[in-house]
Structure formats: C-alpha cells, structure tokens
Amino acid sequence: MSDSTAVKPAGQTILASTIAKQYIAEVENGVKELGRSPTLVGFLANEDPAARMYADWTGKTSESLGFKYELRVVDKEELEEAIIDANNDDSVDGIMVYFPVFGNRQDQYLQQVVSLEKDVEGLNHKYIQNMYHNTRFLDAEEKQKSILPCTPLAIVKILEYLGAYNTILPYGNRLYGKQVVVVNRSEIVGRPLAALLANDGATVYSVDLDGIQRFTRGEGIKLTRHKVEDVDMTLEEVTKNADVIVTGVPSPSYKFPKELVKEGAICVNFSSEKNFNPDIKERAALYVPMTGKVTIAMLLRNLLRLVQNKAGRIAATN
Amino acid sequence: MSDSTAVKPAGQTILASTIAKQYIAEVENGVKELGRSPTLVGFLANEDPAARMYADWTGKTSESLGFKYELRVVDKEELEEAIIDANNDDSVDGIMVYFPVFGNRQDQYLQQVVSLEKDVEGLNHKYIQNMYHNTRFLDAEEKQKSILPCTPLAIVKILEYLGAYNTILPYGNRLYGKQVVVVNRSEIVGRPLAALLANDGATVYSVDLDGIQRFTRGEGIKLTRHKVEDVDMTLEEVTKNADVIVTGVPSPSYKFPKELVKEGAICVNFSSEKNFNPDIKERAALYVPMTGKVTIAMLLRNLLRLVQNKAGRIAATN
Secondary structure, eight states: OOOOEEEOOOEEEEEEHHHHHHHHHHHHHHHHHHTSOEEEEEEEEOOOOHHHHHHHHHHHHHHHTTOOEEEEEGGGHHHHHHHHHHHHHHHHHHEEESSOOSSHHHHHHHHHHSSSBBBOOOOOOHHHHHTTOOOSSSSSSSSSSSOHHHHHHHHHHHHHHTTTTTTOOOOTTTTTTTTEEOOOOOTTTTHHHHHHHHTTTOOOEEEETTEEEEEEEEEEEETOSOEEEEEOOOHHHHHTOEEEEEEEEEEEEEOOGGGSSSSTTTTEEEEOOSSOGGGGGGGGGGEEEEHHHHHHHHHHHHHHHHHHHHHHHHHHHH | OOOOOOOOOOOOOOOOOHHHHHHHHHHHHHHHHHHHEEEEEEEOOOOOOHHHHHHHHHHHHHHHHEEEOOOEEGGGHHHHHHHHHEEEEEEOOOEEESSOOSTTTTTHHHHHHOOOOTTTTOOSSHHHHHHHHHHOBBTSSSSSBBBOOOHHHHHHHHHHHHTTTTTOOOOOTTTTEEEEEOOOOOTTTTHHHHHHHHTOEEEEEETTEEEEEEEHHHHHHHHSOOEEEEOOHHHHHTTTTTTTEEEEEOTTTTOGGGGOOOOTOOEOOOOSSSSSSSGGGGTSEEEOOOHHHHHHHHHHHHHHHHHHHHHHHHHHOO
16 A cells, blocks of 8 residues: 555564563572672683674673673683683682684584583583483483583573563474574584474574585484484475575675575574675664674573583582 | 715615504504494595595595594585584594685684584694693693694604604603704794794704794793794704604695705605605604604503593593
C-alpha cells in the first residue's frame, strides 16, 4: 500500500548489549551469592589499541558486576613467567590473555600455559576436547564442570535469544532441521562453534579458504561426537537454504554477499570488522552486528564456574 | 703446491646414519634389558608419499631394534577417535602421528589429543613447557622423566657428535661462547631448538620471515630459562661469526647463501628439502645434509623412557 518503490530494510538489528542483559544479571546474582569478589587478571602484552579497548571494557564490566579486575601490562618476552606467577597465586581466580601477542603459533603455546583451573576463556586443550566430545565434566564424579570457549558459547546464546533454537524440541536437539553457515574455521571460534551447533542437531557448513566442510551430528544413537565431511559445494549452494549465517572474517574489505542470503535468515557477525553491510537487513530478519558484550558475559560466567569448581575441590580435600 | 686453480671442497659430509649408530645401539640394549617388546602405533591420515616413506622407515627401524610397530591408516576425520582408542589401549606403549593431516592449526589440536604418557614425539604441551623451563621431571618426586621433542633433541645430539659442545666445559654450559643461527622458528622444531641451545650457553639467532630474535641464557644464576630479544640485525650480520648454522626451510627453492657462511662452520639441515647446495663444503668444515635417522633414534629412545615411566607408575601404585 506504500507509494514508495524503494526497497526498505525489513529486518531488525539486535544489539549484543540487549542479549547480554540476562546473563549479566545472572552473573551479578552469582557473585552476590558467593559472598566474595573473585579476582580476574588480564594480561596485555601488545600495543594493539583494539586489545587495550577490549581490556578496558572487560575491566569495567567485571568491576560493575562485583569482581576484582587487575590488568597487568607486560613485555611479550616476560608474559610466560607472568602467567605462571598468576597460576601459582592463590589470590587469582581467573586469567585471560589479550591476543595476539606474537601473532603466530607461539600464541597457542602461551594460551596453554594458563592453568586449566583459571582459564576463563575456556581455551585449554582439555576444555576444547571435552566440548568436541560433549563431555560436560572434568572428573568421573561429575563435580567439576568443564567450561566452554567463551566466543562460541556467546554465539550459541545469541542464537538461542534470536529463536533459532526451537524450545519445543528436546534439549540437545533444538537446532534439528536448521541449516547454518559459519564463515571462519579457526581453532578458537569457527571450528568449535560448528561442532557445538552440529551437536545441537543443525547441519553446519563451515567455510574457509581451504574449502567447505559439513558438520552434522551424524546418525546412530551411540555417536559421541559430530561428524565432519568435506563437501564439493559452492558458497551459493550452502547459503541459499541457510537459516543462520555467522561470519568471523578479520578483514575490513570482506563483505558477505547479500544476494546469497535467504529472506528471513539470521545474520550474526563476530569479527571486529563489519562482515555485513547494513543493507543486509533487506534480506535478514535479524542481524547482530557485533558479539563482544555477550562474549564478556560468558567469560565472567565461566569465571564463576571456575570459582565453584575450586570451592568443590577444596571441599573434597577437607 | 697443487697446480689446480679450482677451489676444492674442504669440508666433510657426515651422514645422520653414522651419528645415529650409538643411539641405535643404546636403544637396542634398552629393549633387551626390558625383556619385552613395547608397541609403537603410527597413525597415517594423509596421502603424502613422503609421510608414507617416513612411516615405513620408522616401522623398519622399530622392528629391527626389537619393538612392535603397527601402522594404522585412517581417514582424517576418524583420526581423533582412533588416537583416543590407542590412548585407552593398555597394549599400546607409544603413539605417533604423521603430520600434516589437515595442514592447519587443527593438527596442533590433534597432537595434544595424544596422551602425555604415550607421546613419543615429545610434543605434548607439558613436555614443551618443561623443556623451555629446563624442568627434567614430570613429578615432584623426580621419578617420571619429562621427555624432549625428538627433532630438536636429534639436532642437539648431532651437534654433540660434531664437537660443537665442548666437553671440557661443565655440563649445561658446553656451548658457552658459541654462536648459532637457526633458520626456522616453528613451534615444534625451531623455537624449542633455539631454547635448548641457549640453555646450554650458546648465543642463538633465530631467523624467520618475521625477523631475527636472539636467545641467550641471560644473566644471573637464578634464571630458570633462556632470554629472548628481538634484534635489528641482518642475516649477514648474525651469520658472519656463526659457528653453527641449522636450517629447516620447507621449500625446494630456498638455499642458504654460501657466501655468508664462516670458514670452518658446522652446517646442519633438518628440512626434507636440501637447504644447502653441496658446494657448502667449500666453506663448512662439517655438513649434515639430513637428520631423519637421528630423529627416529630419538623417537625410539623417548619410547623407552615412556615405558620406564609407566613401569615406575605401576610400581608406585602397587
């Protein structure tokens, strides 16, 4: 009935800060119930202004929720020893490192130096391996919770908020029938995310420069983990039926092609660069341009879990 | 007095097979003393003919020294589960994976799936971290030996054989005064090697595409690990006084420039490509064109250590 012939954006932008609210409240209550202020230590060993901003932002959020936060700025060559000191310091509850430090595989080495018990980012090999295998606890007695890597977890929570998970379906199968494209297959976000979504029932196409892989939960009730296959399909083929598109390409020039997006799809970008142009809303029903605030909420939620694990260990030895 | 005006090679080629002999004998005796044949399982999940050759070669050497060897050829998507099965199988003593599998960081994830107790390559994060910190045992009681990554260890043994280590000097300081250039700073060979040599007293220049770093033991008797600094020097400047040059550039076109090599230097190449032209002997006093046979000897030596650790753990719980 409109006399305008211009195509108007139909979709809606949902901000991470809106989605984060319920988790922020949950964490704040958790700290109150705890009756003490756990300490998070962040390590900054680069000159990257984006990392410094993220550090300041984590600091502010942590303190506003009742945590203690300490930013330790160290030389990159001193970082390993500094992490080990924090590992050994009983007054430190959680540790995070603002990467990149060296910008190469040495960063993965450093990440593993952070002790399992204090790794709020959930990037310790043991946490990642447990995630791939749907193993929820660290111990056979199921007292110590295994945490999840915070960025993939944040994206799962965002997709829950956006209604991609159908709550009528049984838990663990709530993405059944959904098709998801994830453009990024890094070891710290893209690959774990594809696995998490596949474990919830989705068919996930994981896209990177090497090609496209399909992650599914596979068949058979005994399957303990998702199944991965290389597929000989184009981006267009995997995208045209995609209900959800998640991007994480760290390049200012990369833009996901709007014309490939199905009408009414959900688009989420976790890169610090804008991987979608704003006109994506001409196609997408729901668009989340950044995810950082939910990631920080998950990080602090992980910290609470680690503090609970610690209390459990102390109780067990007394 | 020669009437020839052509420059003749002055240096000598030393083959890895010659250097490996004493270690092969040591391992063979170790297996005899053990009174049983430990089992090594190798996983091949790629089509790379070089990897297949290396697998066959490890198999032959293992069996000739009294070990049992089993090559398991699996699909790359099945590899993780296959490794976990071998981790849980009491009849398997050691595990190795022929990389590359995916050729990206997922390979580092897979390497960490191999259990600490069976990782003959010494690439588990704990072994690498112990190496950087000169920590020789896994436990406070100093019963369980921490093993070393086998390629860097092989190069140390090669340099010992070639006389780069001065045995008159006290143990732990036998490279004192030596200058070493390592062209490769990978997390599995170049960087650990630079650290090992610096921990033995050398000044090591670690060269890669990102620039040059200097590894030294640093000053002060309390220093528990080497010190690393970025240096603003050229390859020519760091090479002209180098007593030892170690290369590991995985490219058929890369050749270390002969004219930079000091007369009488030691040149060792651990790449599967030939990083030196044969005329390097016009400058180098000693030249080792390949190191694989010493690496395999170290791998089997590590396997023996792991079996001894296992015996120690069983004895401790009985």
